[in-house]
Amino acid sequence: QSALTQPRSVSGSPGQSVTISCTGTSSDVGRYNYVSWYQQHPGKAPKLIIFDVTKRPSGVPDRFSGSKSGNTASLTISGLQAEDEADYYCYSFAGSPWVFGGGTKVTVL
Amino acid sequence: EVQLVESGGGLVQPGKSLRLSCAASGFTFEDNVMHWVRQAPGKGLEWVSSINWLSANIHYADSVKGRFTISRDNGRNSLYLQMNSLRPEDMALYYCVKDIRSVLNNDYGLDVWGQGTTVTVSS
Numbered sequence: 001q002s003a004l005t006q007p008r009s010v011s012g013s014p015g016q017s018v019t020i021s022c023t024g025t026s027s028d029v030g031r032y033n034y035v036s037w038y039q040q041h042p043g044k045a046p047k048l049i050i051f052d053v054t055k056r057p058s059g060v061p062d063r064f065s066g067s068k069s070g071n072t073a074s075l076t077i078s079g080l081q082a083e084d085e086a087d088y089y090c091y092s093f094a095g096s097p098w099v100f101g102g103g104t105k106v107t108v109l
Numbered sequence: 110e111v112q113l114v115e116s117g118g119g120l121v122q123p124g125k126s127l128r129l130s131c132a133a134s135g136f137t138f139e140d141n142v143m144h145w146v147r148q149a150p151g152k153g154l155e156w157v158s159s160i161n162w163l164s165a166n167i168h169y170a171d172s173v174k175g176r177f178t179i180s181r182d183n184g185r186n187s188l189y190l191q192m193n194s195l196r197p198e199d200m201a202l203y204y205c206v207k208d209i210r211s212v213l214n215n216d217y218g219l220d221v222w223g224q225g226t227t228v229t230v231s232s
Contacts, residue, residue: 048218
């Protein structure tokens, strides 16, 4: 049950786009279309922003989008806003267990 | 309003036990897969355990297998985590989490989170 690999940090200016990668293996990300993404602000519980690789829950802005290619899933934030500064985690089904990525801190410059 | 409220956390000595509870409201609890997820201070999220609607499919992270037991009482809209043989590395904020996955769909995602209950393991 190895954690999925995410970059520790990414940054961008307001209005720019940033992409966070989430690399797994053929046993998790590559095998199942059950990748989800979570946003966590300091001191708060995580919030679901993408599920089943590309789907957005109601209320999540369409600035957030998800994709997958092979063993790597990606979260793109378009039109970066100040409130997007947070930690982001990917999460994937991996057979019986589930596994999170190590988390990526997004900084809005 | 959909809500999850955890309780039962606290300070416990290494090797001792603790039972966490989670009270669910605002949705049909018996229909959904439920999870426990933890977060050590300053660290990332770690999936701990999951249980499906009939308690027929139960899974654990390797780090807690054999020591933790997840259970649910659909009549009481409650989820539990019995934690035995606690170790310092189990110290974390424990979240009760609802999955989108239910008897009605094939989607997966953790859509409702409680505020967490803190477990401190120290002598």
